[in-house]
Amino acid sequence: MNDKVISFPILADYNTPIKFMIEKMTNYEVRLSPKMTKNTLEIGSKYSPDYACLPFKYTLGNYIETLENGANVIMQAGGGCRFGYYFELQKQILSDLGYNFEFYSLTESDVNGISSIYKTLKNLNPNIKRVRYLYYLLLTFLMIYYMDKLDMYIRKNVGFEINKGSFDRVKKSMLTKFSKTRGFLDLIKTYYYYRKKFKNIALDKPKNCLKVGIVGELYTSMEPHSSYFIERELANMNVEVTRYTNVTFLLITKRFKEKYYLRKIKKYCKFTMGADAMDNVARAKILIKKGYDGIIHIKPFGCVPEIGAMKVLENLCDDEKIPIMFLTFDTNTSELGIKTRLEAFHDMLLMRRGNEK
Amino acid sequence: MKNNAYLGVDIGSISTKGVIIDDSNNIIACEYIKTQGNPISAVKQLIKSLESKFDSNLYKIVSIGTTGSARKLAGKMLGATTIKNEITAHAIATISIHPDVRTIIEIGGQDSKIILVDKKIVTDYAMNTLCAAGTGAFLTNQAKRLDIDINDFGSIALMSKNPVKLAARCSVFAESDLVHKAQLGYKKEDIVSGLCKSIVNNYLNNVAKGKKILSPVVFQGGVSKNIGVVKAFEDELKTNVIVDDIGHLMGAYGIAIMSKKSVKDNDFSFRISDANFETKVYDCSGCANNCEVIRIYKDMKLMDSWGNKCENGLK
Structure with missing residues (x-):
């Protein structure tokens, strides 16, 4: 069975590290959900209970769009509030709509996040070795950590860039580079390279x-x-x-x-x-x-x-x-x-x- | 040499207000008309009637400010130099008239706000969120239902000795409460007075929740013309509530004052009332987001467009 296509809901720019992680740990194709648009919310809220909160509607919209786009395995992160329960409800709504797919919640199968993700991924790739899993998990964590660190800097300064859009451009190229990371050393190098690039963007900040x-x-x-x-x-x-x-x-x-x-x-x-x-x-x-x-x-x-x-x-x-x-x-x-x-x-x-x- | 004058226009959901002031913030001309769901024609009509009240031999208009929910559209039509939100405009206007004001209550057609001021500086504000209960539109609707002219609403309310209790949380529930009470045979003035009280309760619970209302309190916006609501506020807050004669024009007055800082030396002509303005809305097909792009044409010539999220929409 090599025809599984994995997808997951969009969360800002975290597509890059999540895609990276799933690709390295399973051997299946990862297809990103289509870009978020007004339409996403429209179809999402059409099939959602009215009292469900906005994230439910957005993610349901994401699922429908990505299933239409050919994905057949969906992963969701789970969460600390009623979002943790939404996973069951969304699964039900989607299968009522006639979609045929597998649905995994990354943090649901165990109390401990790290072993829970491992168990979930083991379902998709029984051959995964613990060492390989930990290696890529740490690499992904580091990537996310770097992204968040730079994002903090961007948020503080993007309002003061002299050439509009410079931060966006650098960030885009950084994410492309991140998605091709070969290992820890490579990632660290990329990070320092782009950190310098961000700091060199001309600012006019009082x-x-x-x-x-x-x-x-x-x-x-x-x-x-x-x-x-x-x-x-x-x-x-x-x-x-x-x-x-x-x-x-x-x-x-x-x-x-x-x-x-x-x-x-x-x-x-x-x-x-x-x-x-x-x-x-x-x-x-x-x-x-x-x-x-x-x-x-x-x-x-x-x-x-x-x-x-x-x-x-x-x-x-x-x-x-x-x-x-x-x-x-x-x-x-x-x-x-x-x-x-x-x-x-x-x-x-x-x-x-x-x-x- | 003509003296400088400054025009402020406030286009709200229900009414459109225009004020022209001179250098020392005196009102030279003012006008108040209904928007009737058509801001373009309302602005034209407003400008026309302001022109007749304005002595163009003595003054020339050197700056224009627009505020209110249609501020962008009207700003483009008039070539405004200042386009600002109504909250700031109201605060600036009130502070210039009452320098010691601490609380500004504003209830308009579709929205209501509270602005807290300390030593001429706005320290906090809040605006009603997802619900339009307790606004002017609600009162107007209920007046129609009870077959009362909205202008008599306040004086009828004051006649009541025994106001009816009505639900204040939501306009739909308040309305069904009202119908029910009317069918039971309550007097009209008691119901009207109850409505005024429910507006006040709704405001205090939904907009001003948790904020300390200190006096002097200034009440403005269209609803401030309703003496029944003013009385209900005074009863509830146990303090005197100031209502200005120009309370309904405050937004326009404020934006006129603010526009003074962006004077451009061009003589504004009132000709716009003859120009033909048209807006066209179309769904951009540049990407899947399908932004609704609004284009405004003056005499068939494209002036501006907005609503697009990316550059694709500008094509």
């Missing part, structure tokens, strides 16, 4: 530019389509953006930081609230302490953990006298409404700085 931190639900924060490219909008207003939610955090740092985060906000939270809600409160606090001008909290409509976080964030920002804006995304949120609110938020931050132009 020392006291506005700084905004984005916290919120993981899918909405990471996938630009689902938040109407909020980071790009902010960058166009010459704002430095920081967001801590990324795959490195979710896979690795989250479990180590939990205690530290809880200590940081012990005045507000005594325990975690599911998914990343508590982490977001702690991060908001860290951002405020770092002197950020404002916080934007984003979530899909009906996201339970983040609704819990909102009230705590409100209290925190009230005590610290830092403005916070809550944005909720759903299938019909008009882009103009988001733009109006962002623009007003930006004006307000400028006014607070006392240098309103």
Whole structure:
């Protein structure tokens, strides 16, 4: 059986490392889901229950498009909130629609992520050796780690590039290079090469530019389509953006930081609230302490953990006298409404700085 | 030598407002008309009637600002020098009139907002999100249902001694509550007064939730003309609520003030009311995203287009 075609839902630029990993560990073809468009969301929400949150609709849209495109094995990451259960529901919806496919959730078969992914991949490739698996898993982790590190730098500076689009161009070529990684040494070399390239991009950045931190639900924060490219909008207003939610955090740092985060906000939270809600409160606090001008909290409509976080964030920002804006995304949120609110938020931050132009 | 004048236009969902001010922020001319779902003709009509109120021998318009939900479209039509969101415009206008203001409540046709101000600086704001309950459009609809002229709404509400309790969370539930109460035989003024209270409760629960409302409180937007709602706010907040005569023009007034900073030395002519503006919407077929691209034509000549996510849409 060599005709399996593997695919997975899109999450920002993480296609590259995920594709790399699956290709190296199995011998099947990996076909990327078609690019995310308005159509993705339309078919996704058509077959979704109305009360399911936005990530459900986007990923279901991804699945349908990629199945139409010839894929017959789908992988999903699983998650900490009800997204973990969505996998079962999406499987049911898709088979009701008449698609014939295999569906794997990478983190579902075991409590421990690393052995869980191994077990799942073992289903697809029984011959995989533990050593080979660990080697490529670590290589992929490192790739993701490098990507996230550079992304942090990009978010802080992309709003100030002199030639529009320079960051995008370099990033594109970096991802192409990453996808052809031959080993650790090669990856490290590529990383330093591109890091230098990014740092050499000409910037026109004032020392006291506005700084905004984005916290919120993981899918909405990471996938630009689902938040109407909020980071790009902010960058166009010459704002430095920081967001801590990324795959490195979710896979690795989250479990180590939990205690530290809880200590940081012990005045507000005594325990975690599911998914990343508590982490977001702690991060908001860290951002405020770092002197950020404002916080934007984003979530899909009906996201339970983040609704819990909102009230705590409100209290925190009230005590610290830092403005916070809550944005909720759903299938019909008009882009103009988001733009109006962002623009007003930006004006307000400028006014607070006392240098309103 | 003519004096400088500055034009501000606020095109909202329900009404279109225009204000012309002079150097010391005095209003020279103002106009308030209904948008009626057609911003292009509303802007034309507005400009026409502003022209008749404006003494072009004394003043010349040197800058134009647009705000409101159709600010981009109107900005292109008028050749505006400043295009800004209505939240900032309202804040600037109110601060210039009431320098000590702490809370601005604004309820318009489709949206409502709260703006908190401290020492002339906006410190926080919020806007209603996915629901339009508790806005002017809701009141207008209910007035129609009860067969009341919306202008009498407030005075009828004040006659009530025993306001009806109505659900405040959602406009659909409030409406079914209202129908039910009317069928039970409640007096009209009690229902109207109950509606005013439900608007206020909805606002305080959904828009202003968790924010501290400090006085002085300024109430503006179309709904501020409704004395029933003003009274309900005063009862609920237990403080005096200031309503300006020009409360409904504040957005336009604010954007006129803001446009002063972007003066271009061109004499604005009122001719645009004769020009033929047309918009065409088409689905771009450049890629699978099918962006809705809006193109605006002036006398059949393409002026601008927007709505595209990438360069393909500009073809």
